[in-house]
Amino acid sequence: MGNRRFTRLTNAFSKKVDNHLHMLSLYFCHYNFCRLHKTLRVTPAMKAGVSDVVRDMEWIVGLIDARAPAPKKRGPYKKREKEISNRDTTGIAIELQPRHSRDSQERMSSKLKKPIIGVPVNYTPATKEMSALFMTAEKYARASMEISDTAPILIPAFGDATRFDTILDSIDGLLLTGGRANVEPHHYGGPDFPDDEIIDPDRDKTVLPLIRGCVDRGIPIFGICRGLQEINVAMGGSLHYRVHVLPGKNDHRMRRDTDIMEERYEPRHSISLTPNGFLHQLLGETETMVNSLHAQSVDKLAEGFVIEAMSPDGVIEAIHMPDAERFTVGVQWHAEWKPQEHDLANRLFEAFGNAAHDHAADK
Numbered sequence: 067m068g069n070r071r072f073t074r075l076t077n078a079f080s081k082k083v084d085n086h087l088h089m090l091s092l093y094f095c096h097y098n099f100c101r102l103h104k105t106l107r108v109t110p111a112m113k114a115g116v117s118d119v120v121r122d123m124e125w126i127v128g129l130i131d132a133r134a135p136a137p138k139k140r141g142p143y144k145k146r147e148k149e150i151s152n153r154d155t156t157g158i159a160i161e162l163q164p165r166h167s168r169d170s171q172e173r174m175s176s177k178l179k180k181p182i183i184g185v186p187v188n189y190t191p192a193t194k195e196m197s198a199l200f201m202t203a204e205k206y207a208r209a210s211m212e213i214s215d216t217a218p219i220l221i222p223a224f225g226d227a228t229r230f231d232t233i234l235d236s237i238d239g240l241l242l243t244g245g246r247a248n249v250e251p252h253h254y255g256g257p258d259f260p261d262d263e264i265i266d267p268d269r270d271k272t273v274l275p276l277i278r279g280c281v282d283r284g285i286p287i288f289g290i291c292r293g294l295q296e297i298n299v300a301m302g303g304s305l306h307y308r309v310h311v312l313p314g315k316n317d318h319r320m321r322r323d324t325d326i327m328e329e330r331y332e333p334r335h336s337i338s339l340t341p342n343g344f345l346h347q348l349l350g351e352t353e354t355m356v357n358s359l360h361a362q363s364v365d366k367l368a369e370g371f372v373i374e375a376m377s378p379d380g381v382i383e384a385i386h387m388p389d390a391e392r393f394t395v396g397v398q399w400h401a402e403w404k405p406q407e408h409d410l411a412n413r414l415f416e417a418f419g420n421a422a423h424d425h426a427a428d429k
Contacts, residue, residue, distance in 0.1 A: 214419025242293025284391030294396030303368030
């Protein structure tokens with residue numbers, strides 16, 4: 067074949083080569099996307115397209131090889147390319163993947179996964195008219211998902227039957243919610259409750275061991291209202307049964323004169339943040355306003371914890387475990403109520419999320 071004719075042929079096919087290379091890249095991108103999301107579906111059109119592209123490319127390469135001098139050095143992939151050309155072209159997409167692609171895609175997939183946050187729920191016993199219920203307010207999980215950038219899941223209150231190790235192996239954070247029932251006093255050596263006191267023994271038996279397990283494993287914990295009290299009790303502290311009956315203390319309970327949520331959760335009093343403490347560093351200020359809907363409060367602080375915030379009447383409003391491997395904080399107010407509109411609450415959820423992401427990355 068003359069040089070001019072060879073040149074005309076190669077020029078005539080240059081555009082076709084470009085188109086084929088573009089089609090191959092599209093097929094391979096589709097294949098990688100499907101593998102990543104585990105939805106691979108090789109259609110007949112894809113098989114036919116790849117076969118046509120490979121057949122035309124081999125013909126053109128054959129023309130060039132017939133005219134071009136043999137290369138002085140063979141590339142490291144020459145043998146692999148020869149093996150590939152002898153195989154069924156329907157497998158070409160798989161064979162052309164880099165040898166490290168599976169590991170790379172698994173790493174990419176892991177980066178797309180969100181940390182799992184366990185949210186223990188309350189237990190309501192069955193009655194003649196109603197089945198037993200596991201339940202909690204939606205706002206906790208939503209704040210964790212939207213601000214902490216996590217994937218919250220609910221943890222049933224099965225008490226002693228809970229699969230603690232399996233749960234602790236699975237979660238990257240523990241978000242403890244409020245609830246109507248109070249932690250039973252036998253967990254901290256307090257006086258017995260009155261007979262009409264609302265209790266949730268299955269939640270107590272579920273949450274207290276989970277807290278200790280999270281501290282042992284370096285799993286972040288964020289306790290809200292009852293959640294703060296659970297952290298303190300689980301780690302060896304105690305509680306006041308009724309704050310408002312203590313000398314010099316105000317009534318911190320939820321307002322009973324309104325059923326409107328906005329009014330019940332509106333800011334009620336200020337809190338003073340411990341100078342240079344964890345919350346102070348988060349907010350950059352030493353005072354902020356918070357809501358108040360609790361009857362119990364911390365009495366004896368658990369060993370290893372420090373006070374992060376106090377109310378004007380001397381009630382402990384936030385605690386922190388500075389020597390914990392990761393974020394371990396409890397707040398007495400309801401930080402999950404419209405946290406985007408409350409600077410400190412927003413930053414607490416962000417810090418909790420950062421710690422959860424850190425834990426997930428270390429798995």
